[in-house]
Amino acid sequence: MLDTATPSRPATQPTAAQLRSRRRRRERVTNGVAYAVLIVIALIMLYPFYWTLITSLEPTGNIYEAKLLPEAIGIRNYREVWLGTTVPFWRMMLNSVIICTAGVSLTVTCAALAAYPLAKMNFPGRDLIFYAILILLVLPNEAGLIVNYITVNKLGLLRLEDPFWRAAGQYAAVVLPGIASIFGLFLFRQAYLGIPTELLEAARIDGATELAIWRKIMLPLALPTVAAFAILEFVAYWNSFLWARIVIQDKELSPLSAGLLELSGTFSTNSRAVMAGAILMIIPILVIFAFGQRYFMKGLEGAVKG
Structure with missing residues (x-):
């Protein structure tokens, strides 16, 4: 009795276009992760300067409290330094x-x-x-x-x-x-x-x-x-x-x-x-x-x- 089973065909090899597409996707993911890490590091480094800026603009308030926005804005502190009163x-x-x-x-x-x-x-x-x-x-x-x-x-x-x-x-x-x-x-x-x-x-x-x-x-x-x-x-x-x-x-x-x-x-x-x-x-x-x-x-x- 003859064996009529269909022989298994080899898996289809990806084309050059598919390989390039996969490589681009991997590069995008890698770049995205790298940029996210760099942004986090940049924010950590810039926050002390930002905190100094908003603290210098506030006329009153707790200077040791972490904040994103100043409670009030004024130039009294700059005026004192600029005019040499202090x-x-x-x-x-x-x-x-x-x-x-x-x-x-x-x-x-x-x-x-x-x-x-x-x-x-x-x-x-x-x-x-x-x-x-x-x-x-x-x-x-x-x-x-x-x-x-x-x-x-x-x-x-x-x-x-x-x-x-x-x-x-x-x-x-x-x-x-x-x-x-x-x-x-x-x-x-x-x-x-x-x-x-x-x-x-x-x-x-x-x-x-x-x-x-x-x-x-x-x-x-x-x-x-x-x-x-x-x-x-x-x-x-x-x-x-x-x-x-x-x-x-x-x-x-x-x-x-x-x-x-x-x-x-x-x-x-x-x-x-x-x-x-x-x-x-x-x-x-x-x-x-x-x-x-x-x-x-x-x-x-x-x-x-x-």
Whole structure:
């Protein structure tokens, strides 16, 4: 008797279009989950800033209560800070501008100069020196507070009597310990390594000095790195708090970040005015970053590639 059963047929293979459709669906699901996680993280990070903003706008109420909307809105706290009824806001703003201008200029110049021989000059122990300097990154900034204070005190920066030189000395005491930036040295060295050595050799054949090569070739080609590092240093100097509180002896010379502490008294604290001052202090950072964002990203990208 013949077996008339129908033989089993192999399963149909998915077509190329179906495979692409499945891959797109998987990518959409993966991207959706990734975006959801990133949104949650962004909200967690942004809420403290939002809480500071709504607290600064509220004239009264419990500042320690978590909330999404302010109970009332007013500008009284901003008016107190802006008009200097609580602290000399505009004088502290001027102090911050002076400290940031001097600090950023000196730090960027020193880092850009120091990175050039470590990247483009050949001498014994070059890499050893660089890695020895780089190891110091593991030390926290607080580890150098005592040494830095002794140094600026021995230099006489904190003992000047003339009002003009007294102010200049205290500004210098805030700026000088930070001008030797190890991170800036690393950033510029990485950017310089990406510049072809042939350009430097051609300039040397034409009789250019090393300083001229650095100024006319290296710096223009590393301009995005200059901008990126300048933004980072501006933020660091603008937010300088602990060191400024230690070395600034005259309250009228305090930068904005340290001077806002004067709103906190021994027995009472004007917390809403502190929040208003913090919001006003953030605005210059946002403006600087908004205008320099393109150069900032290019500078970090060039340093990573280098």
